[in-house]
Amino acid sequence: MTLSNLEYRHEPPSVEDYCNLRVQAGMSPRGKEAARIGLPNSLFAVTVYEGERLIGMARVVGDGGVNFLIVDVAVHPDYQGKGIGKKMMGDIMQYIDSKALPGSLIQLSADPPADNLYKQFGFEYMTDSIGMYKYIYEK
Numbered sequence: 001m002t003l004s005n006l007e008y009r010h011e012p013p014s015v016e017d018y019c020n021l022r023v024q025a026g027m028s029p030r031g032k033e034a035a036r037i038g039l040p041n042s043l044f045a046v047t048v049y050e051g052e053r054l055i056g057m058a059r060v061v062g063d064g065g066v067n068f069l070i071v072d073v074a075v076h077p078d079y080q081g082k083g084i085g086k087k088m089m090g091d092i093m094q095y096i097d098s099k100a101l102p103g104s105l106i107q108l109s110a111d112p113p114a115d116n117l118y119k120q121f122g123f124e125y126m127t128d129s130i131g132m133y134k135y136i137y138e139k
Contacts, residue, residue: 003082005050008091012045017054018072025074028135043068044095046088048075055079058088060095068096070108085117093121 013021015035023029039045043064048056058073070092075084096106109131110118 003084006055006084007049008087009047009049010045010091011047012039012042012059013047013054013057015039017047018057021054021057021074021076022072024076026077027072027074043099044092046091048084048088050079056084056088058085058092060092064099065101066104068100068104068106070106073108073114085114086120089117089121 012018015032018035018039019030019032038061039059042059042061044060046056046058047054055076056074056079059071060068061071062068070089073085073088075088100106106123108118108123110123115123115125
């Protein structure tokens with residue numbers, strides 16, 4: 001594998017590739033029907049391919065004005081530590097910088113040690129809020 005063979009695209013992945021890469025990267029699984037609805041509603045996406053194999057992805061969701069949320073930042077374990085996540089975040093931040101206005105809030109959730117990557121892009125730990133979530137399990 002050489003990094004020069006990688007193709008960066010600004011489009012969401014297929015539902016199948018998205019669901020597979022989340023699990024391969026050690027993230028929680030997502031339902032295919034939820035992904036089928038959600039992926040096309042991304043404000044912006046970066047996908048990285050080696051040939052036809054998805055090896056990295058990241059998305060921005062939100063309302064495009066007040067709130068931007070960076071989600072699904074994932075790199076296949078075989079490709080981690082090679083600068084792919086940093087390049088994807090650079091593309092994401094270029095998009096956000098072109099769209100965000102005074103008062104816009106850009107958020108993400110990070111698992112260590114990935115928080116070190118996000119610090120390079122100006123993200124700080126929240127001190128006045130507590131992150132919360134609710135996950136919908138199989139119905």
